[in-house]
Amino acid sequence: MSEHQTGSEDQRKSIVVTQKLTKIYGKGATRVAALKGVNLRVRRGEFVAVLGPSGSGKTTLLNMLGALDRPTSGRVFIDRVETSKVPERRLYKIRREKLGFIFQTYYLVPTLNALQNVLMPVLPIRANKRYKKRAVRLLEIVGLKDRMHHKPGELSGGEQQRVTIARALILNPSVILADEPTGNLDVKTGAEIIELMRWLNKERGKTFIIVTHDRRIAETAERVFYLMDGRLSDVPAEEY
Ligand SMILES: Nc1ncnc2c1ncn2[C@@H]1O[C@H](COP(=O)(O)OP(=O)(O)O)[C@@H](O)[C@H]1O
Ligand SMILES: [Mg+2]
Structure with missing residues (x-):
């Protein structure tokens, strides 16, 4: 166990924990x-x-959770x-290996097609065949089988968000x-994206933490x- 890990039972069950942040x-x-x-x-x-x-x-909370x-x-x-204790030079690896990010404004590379965008996090390692296959499969899962070679500018907002989900x-x-x-x-389109994320959670066991002011996401959330x-x-404040 490395110096930055903790061994308590509680920590083992929890995948994300903040304390007095x-x-x-x-x-x-x-x-x-x-x-x-x-x-x-x-x-x-x-x-x-x-x-x-x-x-x-x-966004501040999400940036802290994402070690951004x-x-x-x-x-x-x-x-x-x-x-919160890991030196900056090692955070990069943790972000890549443990975290996937989905943002409101997608952050896709405009000159790359959907497939290449999904492979972006891989490139520093090696965009080998195995990853390419995985990227294709992910694009199929998110419903973009026929859009793999389209660039972000040729995709709708919902389609671009599907690309970022595959990339994540x-x-x-x-x-x-x-x-x-x-x-x-x-x-x-928002409802379709919510449904896709929920499906990935239920069927693929992915943990999701979503910050939002969209009540429909809250309606489908477990907590x-x-x-x-x-x-x-x-508990909601009076405004809710
Ligand atoms: N880089 C920053 N410098 C100074 N203030 C910031 C910065 N980022 C956010 N804030 C302030 O922190 C508060 C929370 O912002 P933010 O986390 O972006 O809220 P939300 O995502 O819920 O809209 C706001 O008052 C915002 O103005
Ligand atoms: Mg925000």
Whole structure:
């Protein structure tokens, strides 16, 4: 067991844990406390929604879970590794191996086709035949069998989001983190994307943590947390 792993029973069952997580941006007059002591515990195979209005700290929380940014204080564990302690040079590997990301604005490479985009996380290793086969299979699973050679500009928003879901799965991560995955989609397309993520959770056992203000995601989630002004609760505030 490495220096960053913990052995407690609780940690073994939980795939994502935060303890007293805080994030403060800026100083003095521009100081913003975006997270104020967030304790979150997600078990393997769960489909969890974190619901909160704009500015409540959703993206900040997701960036902490994804080791994309450092907390000001508190701890983050992903699959038993305390990422909040891991040096930056080693985080890259953890992000790639343990986490898949889905964002509101897709972040696809415009000059690459769908297949090449799905293979993007692989390229630094080797885009060998095995991965290419896997990418093709994933694109089939997300319903893009006939769009593999299309570039993002030739795909609808919903199709682009399907590409990012396939890309998130290519290295078979433990956890998928999604930030407003339906935020740029119309109601019907958004519902299809939610259904796809739920299917991947139920049938493929993928753990999902989705931050959103889309109540339909909360309706399908196994557990819902509410983020208000940097504080997490499992009961809705009055606004809900
Ligand atoms: N890089 C940053 N620098 C300063 N303040 C930030 C930064 N990112 C977010 N914030 C502030 O932190 C709070 C939470 O933001 P964010 O996590 O983006 O919320 P949400 O995703 O729920 O809309 C907001 O008040 C926002 O203005
Ligand atoms: Mg956000």
